Amino acid sequence: MHSPDLTSVGIVAPQTARFDQPITLRSGATLASYELVYETYGQLNADKSNAVLVCHALSGNHHVAGYYSDQDKRPGWWDNMIGPGKPIDTEHFCVIGLNNLGGCHGSTGPSSIDPASGKPYGASFPVVTVDDWVETQARLADQLGIQQFAAIVGGSLGGMQVLQWSITYPQRLRHALVIAAAPKLTAQNIAFNDVARQAILTDPDFHGGNFYEHGVIPKRGLRLARMLGHITYLSDDVMGSKFGRLLRSGAFQYSYDVEFEIESYLRYQGDKFSESFDANTYLLMTKALDYFDPTHHQEDKSLSLALKPASAKFLVIAFTTDWRFAPDRSREIVKALLDNERDVAYAEITSSHGHDAFLMLEPHYHELVRAYMQRVAQEGGR
């Protein structure tokens, strides 16, 4: 028996919320009912004013912190950030993580059984947008009796959900923590997503999205998508210092087998991911990224105008070597908020870890979130 980690939320268990009120999505498609799987860490206080919602990114899920058993070796994906005494302190806050609609970790998604057909949804599962996620998250909050979150927090695609919350439901969050995000994708961002999607869509094992019925998974396509994604999550710097031109065997092999350490690493990441993640969910998540644009319905595409309804206080964080969503993109958000005279703190964290830095234990970053969340705890509910 090892000594207990006092900064861990400990053993946790997912819960399932069921929604029988139909939802009409942005695409026009309707889901008659759906389930969302979620976890909570820390106690919700009597007036339910201390809830913090964590929105996940492309491949994330509801298992944000803690372990599923004593034998479980890997904690939730943001365990370094959330727990007793951690930056988002579960002694003060009730933290809620959920798996978004369309996910593949328990919430209703393409791999779920469609009650209408008794088969997996597959290709018939509708495309879901960030707006749709905010709507479903708001319904989850309703079910939990949470009228207003102390804070909503997210990195990358998670940060986009935070932004959308601040626009759609300004009164339902006091603080918005938007980390390593962007107000919308660039053509280059979309291009990378489309190559990943094409890898999946053209994999013969994809079967138009209905691969479940064929007893196969489009492993090759999903593996390529993940390898490519990984390149964009890491900085050139960190790849250079971790792998550089190191050879696995010390000498050139003059073959197409693994030769450089970076190849070995990427292929391993791709293999692992392709066996555990749903290809339809991957497609859906990348489309949600592409579609996100709070200015989409405006003539003049003004982010300042789009953020006008937002009334939360903001903490916006970017990382110096993040080239997927570079600091410039965060500054666009900050500028639009300042145009509206909103309360916004902005930090550009020096890190070599690229986009992935938002998941890492970067001391300055964690201290900043800690200090910010302490202030949130002190100020209490409105």
Place this chain on the structure above:
Amino acid sequence: MHSPDLTSVGIVAPQTARFDQPITLRSGATLASYELVYETYGQLNADKSNAVLVCHALSGNHHVAGYYSDQDKRPGWWDNMIGPGKPIDTEHFCVIGLNNLGGCHGSTGPSSIDPASGKPYGASFPVVTVDDWVETQARLADQLGIQQFAAIVGGSLGGMQVLQWSITYPQRLRHALVIAAAPKLTAQNIAFNDVARQAILTDPDFHGGNFYEHGVIPKRGLRLARMLGHITYLSDDVMGSKFGRLLRSGAFQYSYDVEFEIESYLRYQGDKFSESFDANTYLLMTKALDYFDPTHHQEDKSLSLALKPASAKFLVIAFTTDWRFAPDRSREIVKALLDNERDVAYAEITSSHGHDAFLMLEPHYHELVRAYMQRVAQEGGR
């Protein structure tokens, strides 16, 4: 009949050089014989001192300038740079373009018939390196009676060949024009290449490299490789200004069909390329990139030491928005040359076109090459 373009080299025809002296490659493999296809533009002078060799990049070939017929709509790939009165002026120089060994445009490569088996080489074609290319190019020069080039010129992977020439055969070139190149790939560069290779290698139609016998081509893999490559050739800037978030239909479709203009562009590029380029050659070219490292055999990986033998005069050119081989990479070359007190001119050209800028008619770039090559023409042979 249209009026003749006086700055075009006009109608050209490829020639084939045959080599029956076996060549042992860096990998240890031997080719008993091989052919190289090449073109020449302009007249070789009496003492054969005015030859300029153009080394091609990943998907390039020997058709550098001019047209194959009156009906031919597209000239050679560097036609804007080479011709009478153009920056590399065929009134002064005899310009030679060749298809490298391993290519798929006429020189011996994986799709050629192996005389030993009577079938295409396919997977049995050896991996070829930049050193090997320099060796075969030197043999071509021997056959043409060219002892010393006035200049050797190349962009990207072509620039790496120029660098290697300056090290292997310092006396055989007076000037080295190294454009949009790098002294070796970074881990990130290798990573992009490996994703492209994995796309091809895992395509079921690749058949371990012997797809010719199966009457198929690994179109899906090659298409993905090209789409990905294209992203790295273009800058984020130029993608933004050319495509931005423009939608093909003006509204979101909520499907996985083409939606954004950038997707349409990339898929078109991928489709076109995958029908015309050989997948084995693509693999081979990317490996040549990965392997290139003039410091590979040294303990201390010093580029200055590696470039010590070089005696040519250098023009090194980089483009501001090139993130594949950023200006920093060219500066490494310049610094190593200066460490050896070599004659080197360096220019960083402001361009929005990313890595592809080396192929474009960028006025400052072209004027610089023109001025440099005029000086080369005036100084004549040694």
